[in-house]
Amino acid sequence: MKRSLFDKIWDAHVVEELPGGNALVFMDLVVAHEITTPPGAIAIEKEFGDKLYEPDRIVAMIDHVAPAKDAATALQAQTVRTWAKRQGIRFHDIGNNGICHVLVPERGYVTPGMSVCCGDSHTCTLGALGAFALGIGTTAQAGAMLAGCLILQRPKVMRIEITGELPPDATAKDLTLSVIATIGFRGGTGYVLEYTGSAVRALNMEQRMTLCNMAIEAGATTGIIAADATTAAYLAATPAAPTGWTPLQADGDAEYAATVTIDGSAIRPVVSWGTNPGENSPVDGTVPFDAPAESLAYMDLRPGQTLRSIAIDQAFIGSCTNSRIGDLRAAAAVLRGQQVSVPTIITPGSQAVRRQAEREGLHDIFQDAGALWTHSSCGPCLGMSMGVLAAGTRCVSSSNRNFPGRMGDGGRVHLAAPAVVAASAILGRIASPAEIVQREVVLA
């Protein structure tokens, strides 16, 4: 039988078929962080004598609240810290850390064909490397640490082909938001999204991570992109510089449960106006007239409103979606020589990204523009620390979720690419980067 890329990885990891269409699926790597791992690690310690299947198959870090903001989060960090040390688990403490979905690939911990899980929904990011990577709950993660496996129902595979090439001003963020708008906020449920096509192959690894990162926002189990020369070059440049992996491809005439084709050349810079990531429209457009009333009530918007008229209170560039060096360069290109007019927080995805940005002088551009340049953390993306929104305030954000209360109770979030966030930060309203360029021409 002709198989998809995902099918090949799945078949290579099924240990045993289980009742009810379930399978025992081997996990090559378990990623652990301080928010969701401690209860599972403690359960294993108490009930199973602290036994792990293979500590070498785990990598742990502090990422969500780094450093701890209070005694409770300090205890979370200390629990992971002492557990990792006791078990001999690779551990990235504050100072040498990063958001797990940024740090794990940049260190070279994931190679094509691997299976990876983490108690974090955005683990799908790692599908960019041609791996099967999925988010799971704390108990399932504990199972993977204890027995090396998850219990899963085999997902269907949806082939998503992005044809042509993206316009120069459209980014991987615009593409992933457009995919969600096309297939629907829950349209990927029960599926793995297998991305292919010329516009996908043209993306660099960071951009592929942005694309795969938001597969979960369509409800999908994960996203995945076949490894190619771009993947190989990326991996060779990582500290681990892994070798010995085999690039897998879908068979040419593989059958898919669903197929979607999107014209890449039609992708525009977009921004969300609603309360889920699928509710987005071109930045130059308006709030749709058929927008759900409930979403607009929460967002305090009205149908037909020009998106570029919406005033904002804060801007955030960061998160596992858009905090890598290319994202920071894109933001710096807009912010260079400009001044932000609202509080603007720029948070690199890892300490390694932070150091690279500083080698390039990006931190000076950001700080000269009046933005706050921070160390690496998940930060305000999930409303835990470092820039949580006040009720009723509005933030343009390069992150991944605009759910009610996501970045703070009563806060309103507009998702966009880093360059759009940067332009919005300057003008104090939702804005297109082209407006900053045009403004410069007029001023000159």
Added chain:
Amino acid sequence: MTVEGTVLPIPRANIDTDQIIPAHYLTRIDADGMGEHLFEGMPDGADLLARHPGATVIVTGENFGCGSSREHAAWALLGRGFRAVIAPSFARIFHENAYNNGVVPVILPQETVDELMQARTISIDVAGETLRADGGEPISFALDPLRKQFVLGGGFLKYLDAKIPTVRAWEAAR
């Protein structure tokens, strides 16, 4: 096992886990203390809970539990006394978390769910995979035959622990 009690209807789709339990409460190293903050991220969450005191069964729309993987959502439901959620569909991660924590995830067609929104009490025979609303005719549903044992009696980790020799043998032959 029977789960029965009064109903909390939430006639909306896409209730995400940030609404079920906001991230700023995810600061514990155990599963305790979540119930008192249930639905604090939902604009009308406090009002819904106040209007349905003591409810144990949630009836809601598609895609319940979408978004963050936080198992705290299941812990918050349990901590507030909810033992079952009835919906046309669940997000994948929440669906597994529900099974692993004894929150019964019942999937029924939208029309049936819409009718159950009007029910005052629901009684669920988990082992028999049927439920009755206000003492009416039984309605059948299907649980995952493997995960059903975890929702009835826990034991997910024990089940996996017993698989370790199989996994090691598989890996050795890989």
